[in-house]
Amino acid sequence: MRIGVIATLKTGVERFVHRELQFFASKGMEISLYPTKYAKGLYSPDPDWRVFRWNMFSVLLNQPFFFIQQPMRYLQLLAEAIRYKVVADFLLAWYFASNMSDVDVIYSTFGDHKLFVGYFCKLILNKPLTVTFHAHELYMNPNEKLLVRALDVCDQIVAVTEYNREYLHKTFGVDPKRIDVVRLSVDLEEYKPAEKFVILICAFFNERKGHDVLFKAVKQLNRKDIEVWVVGGAGSETPVVDVQGLAKELGIEDQVVIFGKVGGKPLSALFHACDVFCLPSRIDGRGLREGFPTVIIEAMAMGKPVISTRHVEIPRILPELLADENDVEGLAQAIEQAYLSPELRKRLGEQNRRIAENVFSNANAVRKAALFSSLAQKNEPTIANRAEGVRAEEVRAEEVIANA
Numbered sequence: 001m002r003i004g005v006i007a008t009l010k011t012g013v014e015r016f017v018h019r020e021l022q023f024f025a026s027k028g029m030e031i032s033l034y035p036t037k038y039a040k041g042l043y044s045p046d047p048d049w050r051v052f053r054w055n056m057f058s059v060l061l062n063q064p065f066f067f068i069q070q071p072m073r074y075l076q077l078l079a080e081a082i083r084y085k086v087v088a089d090f091l092l093a094w095y096f097a098s099n100m101s102d103v104d105v106i107y108s109t110f111g112d113h114k115l116f117v118g119y120f121c122k123l124i125l126n127k128p129l130t131v132t133f134h135a136h137e138l139y140m141n142p143n144e145k146l147l148v149r150a151l152d153v154c155d156q157i158v159a160v161t162e163y164n165r166e167y168l169h170k171t172f173g174v175d176p177k178r179i180d181v182v183r184l185s186v187d188l189e190e191y192k193p194a195e196k197f198v199i200l201i202c203a204f205f206n207e208r209k210g211h212d213v214l215f216k217a218v219k220q221l222n223r224k225d226i227e228v229w230v231v232g233g234a235g236s237e238t239p240v241v242d243v244q245g246l247a248k249e250l251g252i253e254d255q256v257v258i259f260g261k262v263g264g265k266p267l268s269a270l271f272h273a274c275d276v277f278c279l280p281s282r283i284d285g286r287g288l289r290e291g292f293p294t295v296i297i298e299a300m301a302m303g304k305p306v307i308s309t310r311h312v313e314i315p316r317i318l319p320e321l322l323a324d325e326n327d328v329e330g331l332a333q334a335i336e337q338a339y340l341s342p343e344l345r346k347r348l349g350e351q352n353r354r355i356a357e358n359v360f361s362n363a364n365a366v367r368k369a370a371l372f373s374s375l376a377q378k379n380e381p382t383i384a385n386r387a388e389g390v391r392a393e394e395v396r397a398e399e400v401i402a403n404a
Contacts (some may be wrong), residue, residue: 001028001029001030001104001105002029002030002031002032002102002103002104002105003024003029003030003031003032003103003104003105003107004032004034004096004100004103004105004106004107004121004127005021005031005032005033005034005107005109006034006036006096006106006107006108006109006114006115006117006118006121007033007034007035007036007109007110007114008035008036008037008109008110008113008114009033009035009037009038009039009041009044009045010037010039010041011039011040011041011042012039012040012041012042012043012044013041013043013044013045014043014109015042015043016184017109018043019185019186019187020184020185021033021046021049022046023185023187025046025048025049030050031045031046031048031049031050032049032050032051032052032099032100032102032103033045033049033050033051033052034052034096034099034100034117035051035052035053036092036113036114036117038051038053052096052099054092054095054096058095059091059092059094059095060091062094062095062098063091063094066094066098070124073123073124074094077090077120077123077124078090081120084143084145084146084149085143086113086116086143086146089113089116089117089120090120092117093116093117093118093119093120093121093124094120094124096117096121097120097121097124097125100121100125100127103125103127104127104128105127105128105129105130106118106121106122106125106127106128106129106130107130107131107132108129108130108131108132109132110131110132110133110134110136110137111131111132111133111134111137111138111141111147111150111151112136112137112141112142113142114131115131115137115147115150115154116143116146116150118131118150119146119149119150119153122153123153128155128156129153129154129155129156130154130155130156130157130158131150131151131154131156131157131158132158132159132160132182133157133158133159133160133164133168134160134164135160135164138164138167138168138171144172147172148172148173151168151172151174154178156180157174157178157179157180158179158180158181158182159179159180159181159182160181160182160183160184161181161183162181164181165179165181194225195225196225196226196227197223197225197226197227197275197339198227198228198229198273198274198275198276199214199218199226199227199228199229199274199275199276199277199278199307199335200228200229200231200270200271200274200276200277200278200299201214201228201229201230201231201232201277201278201279202231202232202262202267202270202277202279202295202298203231203232203279203293203295204232204233204234204235204237205232205233205234205235205240205241205242205243206235206237206240206241206284207239207241207282207284207285208281208282208283208284208288208289208290209232209241209279209280209281210279210280210281210282210309210325210326211230211241211243211246212241212246213280213282213326213327213328213331214228214278214280214331215228215246215247215250215252215256216250216328217280217328217329217331217332217335218252218255218332218335219250219251219252220328220329220332221332221335221336221339223339224255226255226335226339227255227256227257228247228252228255228256228257229257229259229270229274230243230256230257230258230259231259231260231261231262231267231270232260232261233260233261237288243256243258244256244258268302271298271299271302271304272302274304275305275338275345276304276305276306276307276335276338276345277295277296277299277304277305277306277307278306278307278308278331278335279293279295279296279306279307279308279309280307280308280309280323280325280331281293281308281309281311281312281314281325282309282311282325282326283311283325289311289312290311290312290313290314291312291313292312292313292314292317293314296308296314296317296318297356297360299352300352300353300355300356300360301353301356301360302353303349303350303352303353304349304352305321305338305344305345305348305349305352306318306321306348306352307321307322307323307331307334307335307338308321308322308323309322309323309324309325309327309331310322310323310324310325311325317355317359318352318355319351320348321334321337321338321348322334
């Protein structure tokens with residue numbers, strides 16, 4: 001069965017609609033998507049969905065052809081579209097209908113303009129039409145008169161709540177027996193409560209940050225309750241590591257969550273929520289090294305246990321949970337130590353906070369400001385002498401002009 005889905009992809013597919021369509025597809029239904037608007041967003045159509053995008057030139061150019069095919073039906077529906085002031089929906093419906101020959105059911109995901117386009121498609125093709133009502137289109141419908149007419153011809157009306165069914169009955173006179181209440185759904189396996197051991201890594205996607213070492217260590221541990229939260233993205237250095245591709249290549253993509261570039265309070269929230277922070281720094285192929293990673297300082301200040309490597313300054317500050325550079329086995333052992341011992345994590349977190357207070361507080365900025373002040377004071381006589389020299393030159397120039 002093929003479903004012709006009329007939806008708005010203003011910022012991608014709505015999350016709950018995307019999930020619903022994925023479920024339909026998993027049950028063998030084929031998806032043809034007819035977007036009234038289209039833009040990329042967080043949830044884009046799956047690769048195996050057929051998407052019929054349009055532009056105004058194509059829609060208008062094909063109207064004479066549609067008229068020639070069904071002149072009486074075309075004029076009849078055009079008169080109705082003019083009467084209800086939905087000519088744009090009418091034109092788009094003819095364009096979509098011309099690409100719905102293999103569609104078995106027309107599905108309007110909302111009861112607004114998507115339904116109006118579906119309404120005209122049904123009248124053009126005489127195919128079953130179903131619509132789902134959520135909320136906004138009930139209270140702010142763009143065309144209530146046409147809504148009543150469209151509801152009359154729907155073969156199936158779905159409401160996501162009992163309240164919506166009652167509202168459709170009381171406000172628009174729809175027989176409650178014609179309305180099925182089907183609540184929204186989630187994959188309960190995907191969303192079931194689960195205890196996760198969360199490792200946070202925050203770094204640009206560069207070779208010296210060691211994302212691959214961390215992922216290989218997680219792969220080696222083979223513990224499905226370990227999850228890696230990845231914050232970061234491409235920086236100024238090249239080449240950029242394909243972090244997502246790396247996780248997929250190692251077969252742990254279901255254990256890796258990539259947040260992209262995050263800062264401010266959202267980043268602080270991730271620090272607070274993770275169990276450990278891990279940054280397996282190393283010398284990269286060009287010989288580049290770290291200074292002392294700022295993110296390690298931030299994790300320590302948050303009172304988090306930190307897992308890292310014996311790289312440049314890091315072992316001088318962090319006394320425990322260190323592996324050698326590029327040592328997957330050693331890093332896996334350090335992660336497992338933290339994983340197995342909440343007491344160790346608590347002790348290291350408290351220890352790291354004390355180290356941060358002693359080594360990385362704003363006293364460092366105060367000291368640097370004092371250095372600047374000292375430098376400026378030492379330079380003051382020189383500045384004064386320069387000013388006196390400039391004034392002397394001006395006096396001499398004035399004397400030359402006067403004598404001339």
